[in-house]
Amino acid sequence: MANKNYKEVAVEILKSMKTQDNGDIVDRLISKIEELSDEKIDSIVNEIGATEENIRNYLQKRIHRELHHEATSHKPINQMFTYGITGSTIHLHLPSNLNSISLSGLSAKMDQINLYLLDALKKIQELQQTQEFEGIKEIYMISPILLKRELVFLEELGFSTTIYSKKELQDEEFVRKNPESQLATSIFGNAKNVGRAKIGLDVINSKEWQDKAERLKKDLQKRLESFSQDR
Numbered sequence: 527m528a529n530k531n532y533k534e535v536a537v538e539i540l541k542s543m544k545t546q547d548n549g550d551i552v553d554r555l556i557s558k559i560e561e562l563s564d565e566k567i568d569s570i571v572n573e574i575g576a577t578e579e580n581i582r583n584y585l586q587k588r589i590h591r592e593l594h595h596e597a598t599s600h601k602p603i604n605q606m607f608t609y610g611i612t613g614s615t616i617h618l619h620l621p622s623n624l625n626s627i628s629l630s631g632l633s634a635k636m637d638q639i640n641l642y643l644l645d646a647l648k649k650i651q652e653l654q655q656t657q658e659f660e661g662i663k664e665i666y667m668i669s670p671i672l673l674k675r676e677l678v679f680l681e682e683l684g685f686s687t688t689i690y691s692k693k694e695l696q697d698e699e700f701v702r703k704n705p706e707s708q709l710a711t712s713i714f715g716n717a718k719n720v721g722r723a724k725i726g727l728d729v730i731n732s733k734e735w736q737d738k739a740e741r742l743k744k745d746l747q748k749r750l751e752s753f754s755q756d757r
Contacts, residue, residue, distance in 0.1 A: 531564060532571045532581070539582050543589060550613055551592040555585070586705065590712050603649055606642035614663040618646060620671050637746045640679055644743050647683075651730055665725050668706075670714055672721025682742065684735060685723040692719050 536559050544552045559567065574584045593612055600608035600619055608619045620639065653659045672680070677687040690707050694700045695716035701707045710720040729735055 532567045532576075533559060533562070533564060535578060536567065536571075536581055536585065539578070539585055543582075543585065548589055548593060548613065551589055555588060555592075583702065586708065587712075590705070590709050593709065603646045604642055606639060607646040609646075609650075611658070611662070614661050616650060616659075616662055616665050618643075618665055618667045620667060620669045634750065636676060636679075637749050640676075641743065641746050641750070644739055644746075647730055647739065651727070654727065654731075663727055665727065665730070666722075667724070668710060668713070668720060668722045670718040670720050672723055673719060677721050677723065679742075680723045680725075683725070683739065684729050685725045687721065687723045690720045690722070692716060695720065 537556055540552050540556050540559070570584075571581060574580050600610055603609050603618075610617045610619070647665070650659070650662075650665065654662065667680075672687070673689065677685075677689065681687055688706075690704075690710050694704075695707055695711050701711055701716075706722060710722070714720055730739075
């Protein structure tokens, strides 16, 4: 950093952080930084601590804040799910309050949610040719509701999944080194386990996947019908 000013350092760091999903946000941040005076940037850097690590951490938080803002611009896709779009990714938002589902018992509630999830995925597939969904390549979900039982269902559908434990999310070193855990804590805090699932649109466009989704849909419907008859 000795031979560079802080503006150059910040721009280089942002360029190194650029991904397919955050590219538009990074470009906007670079433009904002380039518009600021050196004096203003020096003031910000001195406030956060004039080291490359502190600048990187500050910019990482800004990126995640922008991602969260874009992802939480919710639009309904059916009665249960909403979505937001960031770059080439659709963020599907699960309902946070299961009490809105009138069925009794967690298993029945999750089966109902999964029926709505399959419906949401089908609608995304149908909307791919619209202007809003042009260039979308991936579906992404992150939520404290996405835990073991639900992730098993999503894995059966072909999603890649992971769980961040609250112990990991409370570990500052772990969070600092893991950008996705930073996203989890920025949205949900660090007092709960958080699950993540994602799948490519190329996967859900395949006939094999669509046949599997239809079989799972029928299984869910049968279970819910059986539950209703047992009441």
